Amino acid sequence: MKNKRIELDVDFIGSQPSKLTKEEERMISEYIRSHKAKMRLKTTKDRVNV
Amino acid sequence: MKKLVNQGIDIEIDELTNSIKNVISGDSFSTDITRITKADLKAVTKKNDWQFDWKLELKYPERDVFKLTIVNNQTIIQGLISLEVKSDHVFMNLVESAPFNKGKTKIYSGVPGNLVAFACKLSFQRGHEGNIAFISKTQLIDHYVETLGAVHFGGRLMIIDTNAALKLINRYFTNII
Numbered sequence: 001m002k003n004k005r006i007e008l009d010v011d012f013i014g015s016q017p018s019k020l021t022k023e024e025e026r027m028i029s030e031y032i033r034s035h036k037a038k039m040r041l042k043t044t045k046d047r048v049n050v
Numbered sequence: 051m052k053k054l055v056n057q058g059i060d061i062e063i064d065e066l067t068n069s070i071k072n073v074i075s076g077d078s079f080s081t082d083i084t085r086i087t088k089a090d091l092k093a094v095t096k097k098n099d100w101q102f103d104w105k106l107e108l109k110y111p112e113r114d115v116f117k118l119t120i121v122n123n124q125t126i127i128q129g130l131i132s133l134e135v136k137s138d139h140v141f142m143n144l145v146e147s148a149p150f151n152k153g154k155t156k157i158y159s160g161v162p163g164n165l166v167a168f169a170c171k172l173s174f175q176r177g178h179e180g181n182i183a184f185i186s187k188t189q190l191i192d193h194y195v196e197t198l199g200a201v202h203f204g205g206r207l208m209i210i211d212t213n214a215a216l217k218l219i220n221r222y223f224t225n226i227i
Contacts, residue, residue, distance in 0.1 A: 009162075012101050
């Protein structure tokens with residue numbers, strides 16, 4: 001089934017000066033770590049179910 | 051890239067890939083993304099209606115600035131992106147379409163999408179599994195969720211994770227995968 005996708009329609013992204021706080025950097029790393037763990041778990045489950 | 055198909059990623063392409071489209075004629079033009087030089091930025095000034103100070107981005111040694119151009123027309127910049135490769139992701143500092151590609155009177159569509167997809171590709175190339183982080187304005191969070199598959203996870207932070215990155219790369223760079 002073909003769904004219509006909406007094109008990214010912005011003139012710019014971000015702002016200057018663009019500096020992350022230490023807390024924001026920690027949050028990003030935490031999210032990525034947790035996301036990778038979820039992906040690994042899902043892959044393992046998928047392999048077990050095959 | 052057969053592996054992606056085997057993982058069951060369901061994508062749909064609504065534009066010609068790795069290209070931008072003239073909004074009036076509907077013609078598509080293949081694009082290149084290359085690292086920018088100081089000389090490229092001569093005309094990229096606030097006076098010429100660019101929003102950001104791109105010369106300032108070049109002063110940060112940890113950041114890489116790239117330009118999107120039409121193939122065989124390297125002198126006309128269609129858009130710019132500033133990226134920083136971090137320890138576990140690529141941070142997208144800035145993206146900007148050229149002044150003539152902004153607003154309702156833009157000449158080409160697809161510029162920001164191409165640039166973001168390029169950032170995702172770079173993230174894979176650097177071993178960060180496509181993960182991209184960026185800061186969003188509050189009123190644009192929903193738009194990024196819908197168009198980029200980005201996740202908002204607090205404050206002004208957004209992430210494009212592996213699956214969303216694969217979809218964007220497939221959408222914009224299918225002809226090279």
